[in-house]
Amino acid sequence: MTQPPGYEQGDKSRFVCKLNKAIYGLKQAPRAWFETLKAHLLSLGFVMTRSDSSLFVRHSVDEVMYLLVYVDDIILTGNNLSSIQVVIDEMNRVFSLKDLGVLSYFLGIEITYVANGFVLSQQKYIRDLLHRCGMESANGLPTPMISNCHLSLNDGSPIPNVTEYRSIVGALQYVVITRPEIAFSVNRVCQFMHSPLDTHFQAVKRILRYLSGTVDFGLHFVASSRLTLTAFVDANWGSDLDDRRSTSGFCVFFGDNPVSWGSKKQAVVSRSTAEAEYRSVACATTELLWLESLLRELRVSLDGRSTLWCDNSSAVAVSANPVFHSKFKHVELDLFFVREQVAAGRLLVNEIPSSEQLADVLTKPLSASSFSRFRERLSVVQLSSVL
Structure with a gap:
């Protein structure tokens, strides 16, 4: 431990400090630990992704490795087991790791491997x-x-x-x-x-x-032949009894598997169903763009542009029509944000029947039969049914 800047004492440069408080109780301890770990990972050839500061990637001609950090819990995976072991040994030399083997439990999440994927x-x-x-x-x-x-x-x-x-x-x-x-x-x-x-x-x-x-019950992930991003978007107009704000819901699938979802009350009051739906479209678009950015850093190539499904025909029409906006002037930022992505060919906004709208379960309470059907389509299954 070195003397803190501004408190150096030249005649006591080899003295140690007696801590009045444990270092793990200091507010700057997590930052100092992360900076130390990051510096070592960078020296091993890893690069911190811009999309997620806790995710590190290492690429070479025929090798890829991903490392995810949460404080001092780490997940490391890649396509070369010998290289993974080299990284583990190198990190263990510096930080004294405890290798728990194949991933089975991480931050309260249990991973169960089944025949066609994992839960x-x-x-x-x-x-x-x-x-x-x-x-x-x-x-x-x-x-x-x-x-x-x-x-x-x-x-x-x-x-x-x-x-x-x-x-x-x-x-x-x-x-x-x-x-x-x-x-x-x-x-x-x-x-x-x-x-x-x-x-x-x-x-x-x-x-x-x-x-x-x-x-x-858990989330079932299966191997998918399609590397595409598909989002389902819905809104429940004026559903809050106190302030009449709408609820937005979205669910994003990567291939056949849900990877991101959310249910959130909108920040402002929408004047129509179409406006509420369009604000949800804008919210889901930001999530799609972030996922696209993350996949690019992971060197994953998507099959075609991302698709967004909305069950409101007016919201779908507004997203592509540069003239049809007389009633949407007050949502101008969301309006042009989505249109810009559609015009650039990065996003496709399509209409879907309400009965097929998976995001419906994220915007309102449903009956038992409808809830069970949407739950199954969101890949939430009973563990015993897939073992």
Whole structure:
């Protein structure tokens, strides 16, 4: 350890410092650790991607290697096992690693390998959450939210333990990583964390009861022959009872597998269904562009341009027609942002029937039959059914 800049004492240059606080408790410790790790990875030939600062890539003529970092947890993969072992040995020489072998568990996410791919699940994480809430024996429910649920800021009574509500909802946000079908429900209950009421807590408990009956469900990834990006976009116009803002939902598929999804309340009030849908299109377009950038850095070539499916004919028409904008002047930035991508040939916006709109489950609560159908199409399956 060297003396901090500005505090050097020349006559005590070989002295050590007595810490009054553990170095891991200092705010700059994570940054210092990452800078140290990054410098070593760069010396090994890795390059930090611009799309994700925690992802490092190393390419050569016939070799590719990806390294993902989360603090001191690391995933390393590539197409040459001997080169991977060389990197592990070199890093172990500097940092004293613990090699856990083939990836099976990472940050609460379990990886189960099946015949035609693998399944990402969070069984242990969900069981621990249910145990913490005292609901490990709760009866399961077919949906995470009733189809006629309308939560409001003022509909209900204050709850005695606000911290418990926030803790559970915060934990549910992490479950969405492998369970896209609960994204809308979790998004709704997140909107009341500042002042939760008993009706909001009942909605949270229903999500937990749904998870109790589907603990062993996970996200199924299969090998795909098509390297394409396809997005499904939907919006629920004026769905919020308190401020009449709309809810946007999108799901992006890489080949046959969902890789990105989201459910979010729009930042402004939309004056029509078409406007709400178009704002969702713009949101999904940004996600597609980011994924395209990430895949380029991973040296993955896409088969054709990205496609975006929307079930609103007006929003589809506005995205391609440079004249049809008299009622969209106030959404000018989103308007030209999407049009620019369409005109450049990087994006194709098509219309799809509402019955086939996969993002529907990300914008509103559905009946049990519809929810089950969309859940299956989002590749969320029971683990025992694919083993």
